[in-house]
Amino acid sequence: MSISNRPDRRTFAIISHPDAGKTTLTEKLLMAGGAIHLAGEVKARGQNRRARSDWMKIEQQRGISVTSSVMTFEYDGLTFNLLDTPGHEDFSEDTYRTLTAVDSAVMVIDAAKGIEPQTRKLFEVCRLRSVPIITFVNKVDREGRDPFELLDEVADQLQLDVCPMSWPVGMGGQFEGIYDIANDVLRMPADDATGAFEGRRESVSGLDDDRLDALLSDEGAQRLRDEAELAVGGYASFDAAGYRGGDLTPVYFGSALKDFGVEELIRALAAHAPSPRAQPAEPAAVSPDDANVTGFVFKVQANMDPQHRDRIAFMRLCSGRFRRGMKLTPTGHGKPIAVHSPILFFARERELADEAWPGDIIGIPNHGTLRVGDTLAEQPGVRFTGLPNFAPEILRRVALADPTKTKQLRKALDDLSEEGVIQVFYPEIGSQWIVGVVGQLQLEVLISRLQHEYKVDARLEPSPWDVARWIAADSDADLKAFIGLHRSALANDRDGQPVFLARDAWEMNYVQGKSPAIRFSATKERH
Numbered sequence: 219m220s221i222s223n224r225p226d227r228r229t230f231a232i233i234s235h236p237d238a239g240k241t242t243l244t245e246k247l248l249m250a251g252g253a254i255h256l257a258g259e260v261k262a263r264g265q266n267r268r269a270r271s272d273w274m275k276i277e278q279q280r281g282i283s284v285t286s287s288v289m290t291f292e293y294d295g296l297t298f299n300l301l302d303t304p305g306h307e308d309f310s311e312d313t314y315r316t317l318t319a320v321d322s323a324v325m326v327i328d329a330a331k332g333i334e335p336q337t338r339k340l341f342e343v344c345r346l347r348s349v350p351i352i353t354f355v356n357k358v359d360r361e362g363r364d365p366f367e368l369l370d371e372v373a374d375q376l377q378l379d380v381c382p383m384s385w386p387v388g389m390g391g392q393f394e395g396i397y398d399i400a401n402d403v404l405r406m407p408a409d410d411a412t413g414a415f416e417g418r419r420e421s422v423s424g425l426d427d428d429r430l431d432a433l434l435s436d437e438g439a440q441r442l443r444d445e446a447e448l449a450v451g452g453y454a455s456f457d458a459a460g461y462r463g464g465d466l467t468p469v470y471f472g473s474a475l476k477d478f479g480v481e482e483l484i485r486a487l488a489a490h491a492p493s494p495r496a497q498p499a500e501p502a503a504v505s506p507d508d509a510n511v512t513g514f515v516f517k518v519q520a521n522m523d524p525q526h527r528d529r530i531a532f533m534r535l536c537s538g539r540f541r542r543g544m545k546l547t548p549t550g551h552g553k554p555i556a557v558h559s560p561i562l563f564f565a566r567e568r569e570l571a572d573e574a575w576p577g578d579i580i581g582i583p584n585h586g587t588l589r590v591g592d593t594l595a596e597q598p599g600v601r602f603t604g605l606p607n608f609a610p611e612i613l614r615r616v617a618l619a620d621p622t623k624t625k626q627l628r629k630a631l632d633d634l635s636e637e638g639v640i641q642v643f644y645p646e647i648g649s650q651w652i653v654g655v656v657g658q659l660q661l662e663v664l665i666s667r668l669q670h671e672y673k674v675d676a677r678l679e680p681s682p683w684d685v686a687r688w689i690a691a692d693s694d695a696d697l698k699a700f701i702g703l704h705r706s707a708l709a710n711d712r713d714g715q716p717v718f719l720a721r722d723a724w725e726m727n728y729v730q731g732k733s734p735a736i737r738f739s740a741t742k743e744r745h
């Protein structure tokens with residue numbers, strides 16, 4: 219059965235290096251969509267006032283701040299779900315997994331800096347899943363690098379076709395405006411000092427139009443004509459299929475701070491970014507039009523209040539029309555869960571809403587039953603694939619200050635690994651529990667949470683192992699034989715799956731070479 223009148227969604231994330239302007243751009247997007255208002259503008263309206271306070275009560279009771287995880291705004295009849303990717307220098311699996319829940323991404327680049335390390339890392343994750351990317355070159359109000367150089371850098375470093383959709387007339391002190399190449403519109407800063415930077419728009423007949431000479435300085439007009447012509451001729455033209463396949467990125471220039479070019483970016487998302495697509499699953503991909511309500515958990519957030527053990531599981535809805543109170547069954551484990559108080563982010567001003575559609579995110583309060591990677595479905599039998607656990611890059615041994623706290627430590631490590639903060643490996647021999655993380659910051663988070671939430675005083679010590687791989691084999695006998703032979707380097711993860719630990723990459727390669735029947739995997743998908 220197909221569902222008609224499904225509201226159209228754009229579910230996306232912003233990827234960028236810290237300081238490129240993600241927060242500023244997010245704010246401006248939300249303002250453009252009317253989702254946030256200047257102080258004093260929000261007026262409580264009868265019915266909504268009650269609904270809104272209900273929602274806040276839930277936030278308070280549970281002590282969970284979910285406010286910034288998913289931000290929803292409407293524009294031009296479409297609903298945009300912006301998923302926040304944690305913006306630390308040192309990123310975690312959380313970031314990766316959030317990108318599994320979006321249909322497209324906006325890549326923000328600082329015009330003075332170009333592609334930076336975190337931009338590239340996040341881009342690589344998008345590429346793995348062919349997530350289409352719109353590029354926003356930010357901070358054109360400041361001196362930046364030559365636009366050609368920036369475009370070439372994107373093309374060379376990310377191996378993407380680039381298509382300039384707009385062109386800046388100068389940057390910094392020389393900035394005069396931005397030319398919209400497809401629509402032949404020149405956008406210019408306001409003359410006055412009202413604070414509205416993007417004040418004027420003038421349609422022209424093309425780059426040859428004489429009016430450009432009146433609107434811009436002589437230098438500016440000349441420069442725009444020379445550069446834009448070269449840009450149009452020198453780069454790919456826009457191709458919707460190329461963009462949606464993740465091979466081409468349309469590039470927009472602007473300034474988040476001055477609110478310049480932000481509206482063009484929203485329009486680009488509206489016009490080009492894909493609405494929810496079919497999601498990879500077993501036994502078959504799930505189309506958003508399927509009537510069966512399905513989704514997967516991509517993030518679990520624990521209570522900020524250590525007195526409570528509640529968690530919020532963030533589920534991306536993949537198909538069907540979700541209604542509040544409906545029962546969903548986690549595939550593979552557990553009984554149906556009645557979702558009575560879902561947190562639905564698309565409702566304006568944080569009302570509790572009653573329904574959600576594919577592409578929307580639903581926050582489901584639970585006591586630790588739901589885990590990252592879980593599939594939830596009205597009619598079970600579906601399992602979404604492709605939400606990997608990544609092999610940790612840093613391994614540490616956990617040493618307890620007080621040995622009587624072993625039980626608490628185990629509980630804490632299990633909980634935190636469920637949440638995706640760390641991975642934990644329990645060696646078959648000995649009691650040296652090993653934690654693994656993708657980035658250094660996760661170790662700091664671990665120690666602080668052990669102390670404050672679990673009252674466990676622990677230290678992290680160097681681990682005898684440096685590399686971890688999940689192992690599997692077609693035949694049980696082969697796997698058993700391998701485990702028997704390498705028992706001192708074997709561990710189980712939180713789910714009891716076997717993991718081989720090696721002292722270094724060389725040893726890992728060596729053992730791998732000698733064990734052709736065993737599959738060593740740097741990622742694990744939950745079953």
Ligand code: GDP
Pocket residue numbers: 234235236237238239240241242243305356357358359360472473474475476
């Ligand atoms: P994030 O770390 O990517 O979230 O970056 P922020 O949005 O916090 O911005 C980092 C800094 O750059 C802040 O000081 C912003 O005010 C500044 N910034 C952001 N966008 C612009 C812009 O378009 N122009 C200028 N000049 N500064 C900007």
